[in-house]
Amino acid sequence: MDRKYFGTNGIRGIIAELITPAFISKMSSAIAASLKDKGTVVVGADSRLTGPFIKNNVISSFLASGNEVIDLGVVPTPVVQYAVTHLQAKMGIVVTASHNPPEFNGIKVIDDDGIEIDIEKQLEIEEIFEKERFSNVSWNENGSITEMNLNQEYIDQIKQFVNVDRIKKKAMTVVVDTGNGAGSVVTPELLRQIGMRVITINGNLDGRLSGRGSEPTPEKLREMSKTTQQIKANFSVAHDGDADRAIFGDENGNILFGDKSITLFEKWFMKHHDNKQFVTPISSSSAVVDIADEMGGKVLWTPVGCIFVSRKMISSNALLGGEENGGLFYGLHQSVRDGAMAAALMAHILAETEKTFSDLISELPKYHQKKNKVACPNKLKKNVMEHIASTIPESVELVDIDGVKLIYQEGWVLIRPSGTEQIFRIFVEAKTEIMANEIMKDGMNLIQTALQELN
Numbered sequence: 001m002d003r004k005y006f007g008t009n010g011i012r013g014i015i016a017e018l019i020t021p022a023f024i025s026k027m028s029s030a031i032a033a034s035l036k037d038k039g040t041v042v043v044g045a046d047s048r049l050t051g052p053f054i055k056n057n058v059i060s061s062f063l064a065s066g067n068e069v070i071d072l073g074v075v076p077t078p079v080v081q082y083a084v085t086h087l088q089a090k091m092g093i094v095v096t097a098s099h100n101p102p103e104f105n106g107i108k109v110i111d112d113d114g115i116e117i118d119i120e121k122q123l124e125i126e127e128i129f130e131k132e133r134f135s136n137v138s139w140n141e142n143g144s145i146t147e148m149n150l151n152q153e154y155i156d157q158i159k160q161f162v163n164v165d166r167i168k169k170k171a172m173t174v175v176v177d178t179g180n181g182a183g184s185v186v187t188p189e190l191l192r193q194i195g196m197r198v199i200t201i202n203g204n205l206d207g208r209l210s211g212r213g214s215e216p217t218p219e220k221l222r223e224m225s226k227t228t229q230q231i232k233a234n235f236s237v238a239h240d241g242d243a244d245r246a247i248f249g250d251e252n253g254n255i256l257f258g259d260k261s262i263t264l265f266e267k268w269f270m271k272h273h274d275n276k277q278f279v280t281p282i283s284s285s286s287a288v289v290d291i292a293d294e295m296g297g298k299v300l301w302t303p304v305g306c307i308f309v310s311r312k313m314i315s316s317n318a319l320l321g322g323e324e325n326g327g328l329f330y331g332l333h334q335s336v337r338d339g340a341m342a343a344a345l346m347a348h349i350l351a352e353t354e355k356t357f358s359d360l361i362s363e364l365p366k367y368h369q370k371k372n373k374v375a376c377p378n379k380l381k382k383n384v385m386e387h388i389a390s391t392i393p394e395s396v397e398l399v400d401i402d403g404v405k406l407i408y409q410e411g412w413v414l415i416r417p418s419g420t421e422q423i424f425r426i427f428v429e430a431k432t433e434i435m436a437n438e439i440m441k442d443g444m445n446l447i448q449t450a451l452q453e454l455n
Contacts, residue, residue, distance in 0.1 A: 005129070006122040008305045008419025012097045012106030015050050019105050024054050028061035029136070030129035031093070031109055034121065035067065038143075039090035042110075044072040044080040046096040046182040046242045049207030050105045055095045058107065059145060062093075066137040069145045074205060076182045076243035078338040081114040082154045085334070088112075096182075099215035099240040100421075102208050114334055115310040155190045158341050161332055162348035168195030170351040175199045175236035175249075176343070177224040179214055180206035183243030187340045194344060199231060214241035216326070218255040225253035234350060235357045237343045244306070245326040246342035250357040259285035261346070262322025263364050268349050269320045270295035279312045279321035279329070281305070282401045283414050283427045287365040288322070303402035304416060306337045324369075324427070367411075368436040370428040373418070374447045380454055381417040384424070387450040388415060406443075410435045413443040 005011050011027065013019045032041075041062045045051035051074070059069050067090070072083060077094045084092040092110030109125070111117045117125075128134070174191055178184040180202045191198045201224055202211030212220045216238035228236045228249055236249035249255045262280070266288055270276045276297030280288055281304040292299045300316055302308035306329075309321040313335045321329030327337035330345060350357060376384060388404050397407040403416025411430030418425050426443045430436040 003119065003122055004126055006119075006126065009098060009307075010094075010106055010108035010116065012100060012104055014103050015105055019050070019054070021053065021057055024057045024107075025061060026132070027107070027129055028058040028093070029065065029134045030125050031091075032062045032065035032067060033128050033133060033135040034125045035065075035090055037090065038066045040068045040070060040087060042070045042072060042080055042083045042087060042089045042092040044075040044077075044083075044092075044094055046076075046094075047074055047180060047184070047205040047207055048097065048102055048105050048209070048241070051095050051207070054105055054107070058093050058095065063143045063145065064136045065134070065143075066141050067143045069143060071145055071147045072150060073147065074182055074185060075151065076186055076340065077108060078244055078334070078336060078340065079150060079154050079186065081110055081336050082157065082334060083150050084110050084112060085114040086150065086153065094242065096242040097214075098242050098244070101214065113314075115314070115336055116307045118307065118311065151186055151189075155186065155193060158190060158333060158344050159194060161330070161341075162194060162344050163351060164194045167347050167351040171195070171197070172234040172347060172350065173197040173199065173231060174343075174347065175201065175224055175228045175231070175233045176203065177201040177212070177216070177221060177236070177238040178203050178243065179216060179239060179241065180204060180209050180211045181214060181239055181241040181243060183239035183339055187237070187239065187243065187343055190340050190344055191347065194347060196347060199227060199233065201227060209241065216240055216245070216247040221247065221249065221255050225249055225255055229253040235346060237346065239339045243339040244337040246328065246339040247326040248346060248357075250361060252358055254358065256361065257324065257369055258322070258326035259287060259324045259369060260361055260364065261326065261342070262324070262328060263287045263291055264349070264360055265322060265328055265342075265345065266297075266320065267291045267295065267364070270297045273319065275317070275319050277316060277318035277320070279309050279316065279318045281309065281323055282399065282405055283416070284322070284324050285367055285369065285429055286412075287367055290365040301401060305419065310335045367429050367431060368433045370436045370440045372426045372440060372444060373423045374426065374444060376417070376422060376424050376447070376451060378422050380451065381424070383454050384447060384450045385417065387454065388446050391446070408439065411439050413439050415443055415447060
């Protein structure tokens with residue numbers, strides 16, 4: 001189902017282009033009108049400079065439609081999701097562009113179960129937006145606004161799922177790089193409260209995200225890596241702008257792709273729980289299958305996107321999910337991507353073993369991953385996908401859960417259009433680095449050839 005404004009995770013765009021006061025006012029009015037019953041709406045934002053104008057616009061729209069608003073201030077996305085269920089609110093709104101650069105911003109819409117709204121509801125909102133079927137109330141029926149801080153309540157819930165005494169006894173040191181984002185208000189304090197020595201990098205709220213940017217890629221985490229080695233920390237963790245993702249580094253400063261950490265979480269979880277289901281997108285490593293086979297578990301595949309993982313967990317009664325971008329879904333806490341929960345759980349895992357982080361990673365199945373992207377206008381994405389699918393030999397296995405995944409004897413490549421940017425994302429995995437490079441080259445050529453023939 002084609003959506004005009006919603007992407008993989010909410011609505012995002014460049015300030016003064018898509019994201020203008022007029023657009024936000026109209027879109028937030030449409031979101032408010034989609035609520036069948038008036039009630040409480042929870043609103044939060046990440047640290048971007050443009051957050052206040054968007055958040056205040058969103059709040060105004062909900063007040064004008066007769067809803068009560070709770071303003072959480074600057075908080076991670078998972079805190080808003082926790083607050084929605086904790087307060088039994090009708091909806092949550094997060095003003096964020098997640099990992100995108102500071103010139104971007106947008107909104108994520110959270111349903112009453114704490115999970116982002118599904119595609120059907122997104123389409124309904126877009127229809128209301130286009131037809132301007134808003135639902136403003138009379139002056140004496142406007143809602144009211146309450147400011148609230150639920151950070152400690154959120155931290156306390158996470159602490160229930162880790163062994164605080166054991167973590168304190170281990171006396172570990174962790175380096176935390178919050179990227180000047182919303183994770184700064186939660187993760188360092190959480191890790192201190194469970195007994196860790198915490199060294200922060202880019203830990204101040206900075207609307208320009210000027211420290212290392214909002215996306216925690218390995219090349220942007222060199223300071224975190226160097227600091228970990230210098231102070232002999234047990235591990236390190238970095239967040240994206242709204243702190244729903246966690247990228248880890250080991251005690252030697254090696255920064256790990258999310259595939260490594262979610263596979264480690266999967267192995268630990270299946271060892272300690274009877275529910276051995278693991279939900280993950282089609283872009284994840286084959287290592288998750290190897291671990292599930294080893295532990296007597298099962299992998300449940302989804303399209304790329306945290307909404308699909310969360311909804312699959314609920315429908316399948318699964319308690320663990322993960323994404324290769326560093327997203328951990330710990331259903332005992334909440335079935336959504338949660339960077340602070342991931343950081344605390346990693347501390348718990350390391351506290352119950354005498355092994356180092358690198359020891360645990362070395363025991364996982366070994367694959368080589370590559371990621372890349374190719375620019376492509378949104379209007380050509382569908383035609384490019386169709387062109388690629390039509391040129392694949394019958395000897396190659398094709399999986400079309402999301403984009404096009406081509407499975408070869410030596411590895412696989414996934415080509416999928418981004419839901420937030422005008423690019424194709426390419427994921428490659430193989431047993432050797434040489435073969436991964438070859439498959440990546442082939443994948444890039446498939447896209448570039450399609451673009452040349454369609455232009």
